[in-house]
Amino acid sequence: MGLSIKKDDTIIVLAGKEKNKRGRVLSVYPLKEQVLVEKINVIKRHMKPSRKYAQGGIIEKEAPLKVSNVMLICPKCSKPTRIGNTVLQTGKKVRVCKKCREVMD
Numbered sequence: 001m002g003l004s005i006k007k008d009d010t011i012i013v014l015a016g017k018e019k020n021k022r023g024r025v026l027s028v029y030p031l032k033e034q035v036l037v038e039k040i041n042v043i044k045r046h047m048k049p050s051r052k053y054a055q056g057g058i059i060e061k062e063a064p065l066k067v068s069n070v071m072l073i074c075p076k077c078s079k080p081t082r083i084g085n086t087v088l089q090t091g092k093k094v095r096v097c098k099k100c101r102e103v104m105d
Contacts, residue, residue: 003030003067004083004095011070012080013040018065022073026062034064041065076102 005011009025023037043063049056071080074097082098095104 003028003033003035005035005067005070005072010073010075011035011037012073013037013065013069014071015069016041016065029064032064033067035067035070036062036064037070038062072104074100074102075104076100 005025005028007025007028010022011025013019013021013023018040021040023040026036026038028035039062041063042060045059045061047053047056047059053059072083073079074081077097077100079099081100083104084096084098085093086096086103087093088103096102097104
């Protein structure tokens with residue numbers, strides 16, 4: 001159940017109300033097949049005062065997106081791309097951009 005998107009990758013949203021927005025991945029949930037993206041899919045939650053939220057009230061936070069609704073942006077060619085896998089001569093498995101064939105890791 002491996003995902004090709006990792007923390008700190010830059011992605012573009014393909015579907016939903018946040019379509020065509022770009023953001024940085026904050027965390028990945030492989031079992032749920034979801035990613036949390038910075039300043040994308042922001043929701044409001046009514047929170048009681050607690051240790052974490054001393055003030056309480058209405059708090060805005062990011063909600064996870066399905067991995068199928070996002071696409072990785074290649075850091076080299078700056079285009080949305082699919083991801084391939086390649087094994088280097090050293091034996092290390094790395095992600096590869098399908099458009100420019102550059103190593104991403």
